[in-house]
Amino acid sequence: MALRQISDAICDHLAQPEPARPLVLSLHGPPGVGKSMFHLLAAHALYNRQPDRPGLRCPGLDCAGYKVLYGMDYTADERAAQHSALRAALLDHVRHAPESLLVVEEYDKLDCPMRGFFRQLLENGPVANATLNKAIVVLESNLGYTELHDLLLRAGDRSKIAPEEAQRVLKDMVFSRWLAEGCEERSDTMKMVGMVSFFLPFFPLERRHIRQLFEMRLAERGAELQNGQLGALQWDEAVIDFLTEKVDFEGDFPIEGAKEVATLMTRYASRPLRLWAAAQQQQLAAQQQAAKKGGGSDGGSSSGGVAAAGRLRVADGGMELTVEPAKALS
Incomplete structure (x- = not known):
């Protein structure tokens, strides 16, 4: 409005x-x-x-x-x-x-x-x-x-x-x-x-808005990974549930509006995503090195490998988030 x-x-x-x-x-x-x-x-x-x-x-x-x-x-x-x-x-x-x-x-x-x-x-x-x-x-x-x-x-x-x-x-x-x-x-x-x-x-936000904001922030993080050629990022509803439950609500209204979204993304999502990105970079570097040794650079292709898709999920125990190869969860 x-x-x-x-x-x-x-x-x-x-x-x-x-x-x-x-x-x-x-x-x-x-x-x-x-x-x-x-x-x-x-x-x-x-x-x-x-x-x-x-x-x-x-x-x-x-x-x-x-x-x-x-x-x-x-x-x-x-x-x-x-x-x-x-x-x-x-x-x-x-x-x-x-x-x-x-x-x-x-x-x-x-x-x-x-x-x-x-x-x-x-x-x-x-x-x-x-x-x-x-x-x-x-x-x-x-x-x-x-x-x-x-x-x-x-x-x-x-x-x-x-x-x-x-x-x-x-x-x-x-x-x-x-x-x-x-x-x-x-x-x-x-x-x-x-x-x-x-x-x-500017009406108070509602629970559904907080869920949408977490979806948007995860999509932004996924785009950063793809722009860095580090693979796609997937997640499921359980991740959004996990993050949303950490927000302080009064009824259906978050007490601090959207202010907690950035804090909770840093607290629970940033570290596993950085670790995943670092592991992907190491894997790609190893693939590129292997391709060079095998003569893969002579044919005009310099990619040397393709980053795997990662899936963000709630870790066992339900206390934190972790990222694993998407194929491992299928």
């Missing part, structure tokens, strides 16, 4: 030669569901950068308009100095890159002075010779996890939730939160909330 709305909103905003206001997207959801990955991929697309390019600096010089603001919750002693420095840096960035992709992480933690500054920047157009009208502003927050979780449980299926329903839930939540903080008059709080173009839900 969120990604479809985001892509359409960005395309419509970019189609305007002189937009009257910035596109402001408020992303909500628990950790590990793809909010940060979204704006990184958006930066690659907006600045025409290939994510797999060696040495890509994005954020950085290769995506000069892409700026992510972290850690906006300051202690009282450092607040004034940090506000001044942040305000100066932000205005300088917008002056040099008016078509910015500006991300404010954990924006719900903005204190009253910083929220007032952002309201001024979003509402009044030019500030200190800088304007955000051509910019895309992403407000990112973990706030709303409980509301989205309950909404998903009530609907029974995320496909049954209308975008307007999710927007209303998130908008009301942010308004109530800001109003309770008492930073400004109620009418100003309403204006600030009204400046957000879209409130977008």
Whole structure:
């Protein structure tokens, strides 16, 4: 739901030669569901950068308009100095890159002075010779996890939730939160909330999504083996079951979203796959050496051997994974 709305909103905003206001997207959801990955991929697309390019600096010089603001919750002693420095840096960035992709992480933690500054920047157009009208502003927050979780449980299926329903839930939540903080008059709080173009839900992942992610990661590892001419990689459902069972769930929802997938792949799959790759390399080297001794290089063929397919499976005892030649398990 969120990604479809985001892509359409960005395309419509970019189609305007002189937009009257910035596109402001408020992303909500628990950790590990793809909010940060979204704006990184958006930066690659907006600045025409290939994510797999060696040495890509994005954020950085290769995506000069892409700026992510972290850690906006300051202690009282450092607040004034940090506000001044942040305000100066932000205005300088917008002056040099008016078509910015500006991300404010954990924006719900903005204190009253910083929220007032952002309201001024979003509402009044030019500030200190800088304007955000051509910019895309992403407000990112973990706030709303409980509301989205309950909404998903009530609907029974995320496909049954209308975008307007999710927007209303998130908008009301942010308004109530800001109003309770008492930073400004109620009418100003309403204006600030009204400046957000879209409130977008990143719903909690479900068990089936975690299984799909493990399948994708194993497919990536298999492609790496094949690209290195080290044979194909196979696995069965028991491997996906084994990895998925290691994830912490609350009901059908992973507590940390997708964050545990990479950790568990490293913990259980990386070592057996590296050992298998090393064994394949040694076997191929031996085959090539034997082919040379037998005169196999004279006929124009230099392969010297073919790597066997490997099959990842749950080892005996059920505590780890191992890789064996696929033919040994047939």
